[in-house]
Amino acid sequence: MDDIQGILNAMMRTAVDPQTAAVAIAVIGLNIHFGYTGLINIGQSAFMLLGAYGFAISITQGWPLPVAILVGLAVAFVFALVLGVPTLKLRGDYLAIVTISAAEIIRYVGRSGGYESLSNLTNAAQGIAGSQYRTPFTDLSPFPTGTTQLLPFNYLDVAGGSTVVRLLGWLVVVAAIWTAVRIGRRKVGLEGSTRTLAMVGLTALVVVLLFFLAPVSQRNTGVNGWWFTVVAWILVGISLIIVLGLTRSPWGRALKGVREDEDAMRSLGKNVFAIKMQALIIGGLFGAIGGMMYVLPAAVQPDALGRSITFFAYTALLLGGAATIWGPVLGSLIFFVGRVFLIGVANTYLSSDDYLNIMNGQQTSQFAFIIVGVALMLLVIFRPQGILGDKRELRFNV
């Protein structure tokens, strides 16, 4: 039971991690590109990296925090323009090749030590250490110093943390999620505000129960502390509200129109190029925000924001469901938590003398990634709409 609790705690820690939230924001941006507009942007990591560079370098140059954020966004904006002009008029697969190439160019330039004036800013492959740009953000924290545990009242306080209590708790969680899914699919006869209320209530119950069963303890303002977590998830919330507003607007419907049938949109007198460009820019700005949030608890390292982050973002997006509001967040959560679960299970059961010992410590994380790759394939083949998506929305093609 201690093994399982250890894995569960690790999963919860990942679930609230600011970097998970950061990737979720980038995936929300990717959803605007890929899900709503049908643009195959395989260079989302470049938007993240550029946002991170713009932000971190501005602060190391002594500029104030708001200016630094604006610089990060501006760099991503310019990148989207430069990327869009030559490629948005071409067929979709050209955009794919150009975006991934451009992302690699950005990474190569970032990690290059060839020009002194450049590597003085970027510090080449070593990257910029987080301590050099984190302070202005940490100083904003309204939290007192110290450590806080969510929830202070947890399973250990009930019957001494007995297995029965925990099992019961997880049963309730599973039941609540099952009910929520049924309500979501309109299998239960709830309508209108009752339905919304029931969904909100069940979600709150699940969240509270999860923290009860796997309490997370973090410092308040330190690196990766609650201040980072809270800001990151608030940003996710704001992004969701923005996307909700955008996609319900006439402009949002135009996006879907471009995805479904470009020629039809053109014949209706819409400027398809402009719509695609706007989508590319807005999604890219979300990517930049995600990038800034991603590096705040870590460091700006060009190789950490490479192709694999883009691929993970696609996996998360397809897992949650492209062209849905909640898909990116749900997908990112499941992706990162699931990876930790796989690594935890492999470490505990496949790489220890107590159970099976068929792989060594390094192989466990590689094993998890092999599963991720295979899962991505199976997902696209058998459930391309993901968990929340609508299959009819995903008939687009390059």
Added chain:
Amino acid sequence: MSRTSVLERGVVARAAAFLVLSLLVAPLLLLLSSRSVEAATLCLPKKDETACIAGTMGSRAEPIEGVDVTLTKPDGSTETQTTEKDGKFAFTITEPGNYLVGVDEETLPKGSELRPPANAALRGPEGTIKVDNVQLGQNYGPVLTVRPKGFDDSTSKWDEFIQSSVNGIRLGLLLALASVGLSLIYGTTGISNFAHAEQVTLGGMVGYGLVNVAGLPLVVGGILVVIICGFTGWFQDRILWQPLRRRGLGLTQLMIVTIGLSLAMQYAFQYTVGARTVRVVVETPETRDFGSIRITDQSLWAMGIAAVVLALVGLALLRTRIGRATRAVADNPALAQASGIDTDKVIRLVWTVAMGLSGLSGILYALIVNGVKWDTGLQILLLLFAAVTLGGLGTAFGALVGSLIIGLVVELSPMVIPGDFKYAAALLILILLLLVRPQGLLGRPQRVG
């Protein structure tokens, strides 16, 4: 009698114990004593107080004694140390700033001079070495090595150009082996295969397993690599791509399936051989000189094999029935099927041949760059895509031309820009070409948007 023998035994035992003890302690004592000698010239930086500029004159294996090493401080004053037997020098710094380290040429061994650093940014005035931006609490180690006087390692621009061109053509030919297949797959099925580069890695890895681990002769191993990799292509199409074609999965989705496959394969390589570089053959290759060109035997063989195989593939595409059928399917699958070509059979063949070719490319690449790693393919994936797009998506001969161009750009660009920009340069050329000629060099001009 017995008493004395006991006594003797006691003496012997004590002596033995002393011997063992001294054997154990001696290295420790040695360690301690050597430490104390080193401490005389050792410099330890203290946070916010001192920094160190220290190193060894010559190399650790061959230190040079009696050289006057001079440190020039930011204010222009100098400090000189003469190296001892261990060649070590150590300056304690109390002021942050930009320093210069040089040696007195007179004190160097006869007929040798200080080797200027490879990075031009580190070259200071009068043969000194720059140690810029010294901060307190840090260690700095300028490299002071010597070379024979009058040594000329700056070959003429022309020689460098020729050598780089040969390297470029070599890289281009190997890229072509893989990209012809990539282009044919794109042409016949529409899939942008992101896992293609992992097939190149697979070729190198299988080669490592067969030749290095299992000990097969290189030629036999190479042929087996092509057969095994070709089989993976056949097998992939049999269990994955053909069923997906039948299901009518969209091209975007297929592309993401290949991304998943590529991820799974990369980590499967890491899982089996780890993150290290493995070599197909252990011996260091022989080199040959042709005028100013220096090239290994293996590279010559690799270029020859690649050229012959590419010529055969080209001939087959142009002259044989199945080759013509392949081009027909690449051109217009629906029309090809309507005119009686078994497209499934053609596509199966394309997958098999393409994967066999990339396996060959992988083992040859592993031979010329002296090893293969889990991300070897990943590094050239974009070069492959650049080559295919440059030449014209879906055209086999375009892929060949594109590969040679990309190979030359990658190897020649370090002559004008820093070496770590060479891949970026190739990708930039791709983007610029798409601006003016989106269909690629040999692609037919058609509306692509």
